[in-house]
Amino acid sequence: MDTPSPTVPQDRDDGRNHPPHDTVDLPAQLPSALAQATGQSGVSSPPKAGNRIGDTLFLAASRGSGILLLCIMAAIAIFLGWQASKSIGSNHGNFFTTFEWNADATPPVFGIAVLLFGTVVSSVIAMAVAVPVAMGIALFISHYAPRRLAQPIAYLVDLLAAVPSIVYGLWGALFLVPHMNGLTSWMNDYLGWTYVFGQSDSVAGSAPRNLFTVGVLLAIMILPIITAVSREVFRQVPRMHEEAALALGATRWEMIRTAVLPFGRPGVISASMLGLGRALGETMAVATVLSPSDKLNLHIMDPGGGTFAQNIAAKFGEAFDNGRSALIASGLMLFVITLLVNAGARMIIARRKEFSGANA
Amino acid sequence: MAKRIDVSGLSAYYGSFKGIEDISMTIEPRSVTAFIGPSGCGKSTFLRTLNRMHEVIPGARVEGKVMLDDENLYGAGVDPVAVRRTVGMVFQRPNPFPTMSIYDNVVAGLRLAGVRKKSLLDAVVEKSLKGANLWNEVKDRLNKPGAGLSGGQQQRLCIARAIAVEPQVLLMDEPCSALDPISTLAVEDLIGELKSQFTIVIVTHNMQQAARVSDRTAFFNLAGVGQPGRLVEIDDTQRIFSNPSVQATEDYISGRFG
Ligand SMILES: Nc1ncnc2c1ncn2[C@@H]1O[C@H](COP(=O)(O)OP(=O)(O)O)[C@@H](O)[C@H]1O
Ligand SMILES: [Mg+2]
Numbered sequence: 001m002d003t004p005s006p007t008v009p010q011d012r013d014d015g016r017n018h019p020p021h022d023t024v025d026l027p028a029q030l031p032s033a034l035a036q037a038t039g040q041s042g043v044s045s046p047p048k049a050g051n052r053i054g055d056t057l058f059l060a061a062s063r064g065s066g067i068l069l070l071c072i073m074a075a076i077a078i079f080l081g082w083q084a085s086k087s088i089g090s091n092h093g094n095f096f097t098t099f100e101w102n103a104d105a106t107p108p109v110f111g112i113a114v115l116l117f118g119t120v121v122s123s124v125i126a127m128a129v130a131v132p133v134a135m136g137i138a139l140f141i142s143h144y145a146p147r148r149l150a151q152p153i154a155y156l157v158d159l160l161a162a163v164p165s166i167v168y169g170l171w172g173a174l175f176l177v178p179h180m181n182g183l184t185s186w187m188n189d190y191l192g193w194t195y196v197f198g199q200s201d202s203v204a205g206s207a208p209r210n211l212f213t214v215g216v217l218l219a220i221m222i223l224p225i226i227t228a229v230s231r232e233v234f235r236q237v238p239r240m241h242e243e244a245a246l247a248l249g250a251t252r253w254e255m256i257r258t259a260v261l262p263f264g265r266p267g268v269i270s271a272s273m274l275g276l277g278r279a280l281g282e283t284m285a286v287a288t289v290l291s292p293s294d295k296l297n298l299h300i301m302d303p304g305g306g307t308f309a310q311n312i313a314a315k316f317g318e319a320f321d322n323g324r325s326a327l328i329a330s331g332l333m334l335f336v337i338t339l340l341v342n343a344g345a346r347m348i349i350a351r352r353k354e355f356s357g358a359n360a
Numbered sequence: 361m362a363k364r365i366d367v368s369g370l371s372a373y374y375g376s377f378k379g380i381e382d383i384s385m386t387i388e389p390r391s392v393t394a395f396i397g398p399s400g401c402g403k404s405t406f407l408r409t410l411n412r413m414h415e416v417i418p419g420a421r422v423e424g425k426v427m428l429d430d431e432n433l434y435g436a437g438v439d440p441v442a443v444r445r446t447v448g449m450v451f452q453r454p455n456p457f458p459t460m461s462i463y464d465n466v467v468a469g470l471r472l473a474g475v476r477k478k479s480l481l482d483a484v485v486e487k488s489l490k491g492a493n494l495w496n497e498v499k500d501r502l503n504k505p506g507a508g509l510s511g512g513q514q515q516r517l518c519i520a521r522a523i524a525v526e527p528q529v530l531l532m533d534e535p536c537s538a539l540d541p542i543s544t545l546a547v548e549d550l551i552g553e554l555k556s557q558f559t560i561v562i563v564t565h566n567m568q569q570a571a572r573v574s575d576r577t578a579f580f581n582l583a584g585v586g587q588p589g590r591l592v593e594i595d596d597t598q599r600i601f602s603n604p605s606v607q608a609t610e611d612y613i614s615g616r617f618g
Contacts, residue, residue, distance in 0.1 A: 238455075240453060241455055243455070246413065247522075249473070259457060355458070356459070
């Protein structure tokens with residue numbers, strides 16, 4: 001996935017003096033050792049040629065891998081595009097507005113409306129829940145918790161970030177689903193007027209295998225990665241900026257708002273994009289929790305719906321030729337969505353680039 | 361708008377390490393007091409005890425009394441946040457907030473204090489930047505990032521930020537050590553102007569600077585590595601540089617002058 005890398009400031013100076021590097025005593029035999037290593041005799045001639053070969057090699061290697069990456073990306077895009085176009089030509093429904101997915105029927109009728117809706121809704125819920133909580137945990141670890149507490153928590157978060165998604169999926173199906181009804185009916189009672197968080201009467205009390213539960217599960221799943229990256233970003237905030245805020249009479253929370261959050265903003269956006277990428281493409285966790293249907297229901301706590309990845313996983317095994325091509329077309333759509341979201345995130349970061357602190 | 365500082369029996373610790381020991385001195389209002397002494401003798405540590413910035417370092421604590429007129433900064437129930445609004449600070453390395461414009465940097469302290477009125481903020485920006493001799497250089501680019509200025513301009517921006525909240529005292533920790541000679545001169549001139557309104561305390565490694573800008577000079581020293589720093593003497597700058605009463609002061613000053 002194409003993800004903006006977290007901007008990590010180069011400046012870690014805490015305002016105190018560090019010894020300059022040139023005061024370090026080098027061993028006396030170093031110049032001759034250097035000369036030997038680079039195939040040069042005499043201490044006086046600098047080892048230039050060796051450096052140039054190294055530079056050339058490195059340039060070639062890095063440029064080569066860059067080009068290779070672009071070629072692979074292009075190959076994937078071309079393959080997907082070619083496969084997808086075969087099925088789209090045969091489609092008797094509208095690819096964007098049709099609800100059902102019957103690509104192997106005659107005539108084939110399929111569309112991504114339900115999948116697009118489900119993917120976007122579950123990811124939006126996941127982000128809305130995960131990002132604030134992750135920032136809270138990250139700030140707690142980096143700025144509030146005493147060191148003895150912060151380190152085990154940080155370690156735990158890193159560990160959770162590495163748990164495979166099928167494990168989250170099983171946990172979701174076995175634990176989360178049976179325990180969601182309380183929350184669901186509470187939200188129905190108090191937020192039902194929003195329509196979105198209202199439940200149809202017919203489904204009240206049935207197992208909440210719905211988009212809302214999926215969103216919550218995805219939130220729990222992407223929480224560790226967003227936390228881990230945000231924590232690193234918050235830790236990178238130079239001490240001198242924090243002290244500047246404190247010296248102006250900021251409380252700890254005001255210091256965080258003045259110095260830490262704005263400085264960490266690009267990094268938090270990047271971290272969220274990492275999480276969003278995982279949520280958009282998540283397959284197993286969604287497939288184990290959701291009971292899919294081809295109904296587009298704005299009551300997101302009614303069972304049903306689907307996502308791109310879940311639909312592909314569910315249908316690919318028994319799909320025939322056209323069915324596979326159609327699924328690939330839907331995969332391509334997911335790819336495009338991911339690209340768009342990332343481009344958007346990059347634009348948001350770039351818009352305030354001169355205020356990013358990178359030139360401080 | 362300036363207050364007298366009266367320190368008595370002040371010691372500061374980093375964990376179990378005692379950084380400075382038993383310091384007592386009086387700092388007059390509307391004057392410039394310079395702290396000189398070898399590296400590591402605790403000048404910065406002492407300076408930071410004067411606005412309770414010392415204790416933001418984990419494990420750091422302070423013993424003793426700092427009276428600001430007749431309020432003990434370390435008295436029970438005194439809020440360190442309120443102290444820091446009264447006693448402003450300028451750091452060794454210019455540290456404008458990189459994510460803020462010049463304008464926002466200057467009013468950062470006021471915004472923290474809850475001031476939102478645009479006309480008031482505008483007025484303070486102009487007044488503070490003029491006070492810091494920076495207005496003419498930046499008045500056309502107030503919305504540009506503060507981090508885009510030169511080092512000397514950044515330091516004057518930090519001074520403007522500090523004086524915008526109208527503190528009683530202004531503490532400066534080697535404010536010129538990261539600056540070129542011309543910027544240094546600009547900041548020194550500024551200090552001369554600011555002392556009519558503020559009580560100013562400045563740490564400096566530069567003897568000539570201490571002699572140029574300060575009315576009184578305090579010499580700090582430490583007995584050896586790992587020992588706490590102590591105040592050797594404080595006197596009129598004239599006297600410290602011509603005829604100090606302690607031999608160590610004379611050695612230090614003449615040693616530096618060669
Ligand atoms: N954050 C810190 N943690 C532990 N010790 C410190 C810290 N800052 C300074 N010290 C120690 O306190 C002593 C005084 O330091 P400092 O006040 O910075 O001296 P000066 O500013 O006069 O050079 C030194 O021995 C220094 O190593
Ligand atoms: Mg110092």
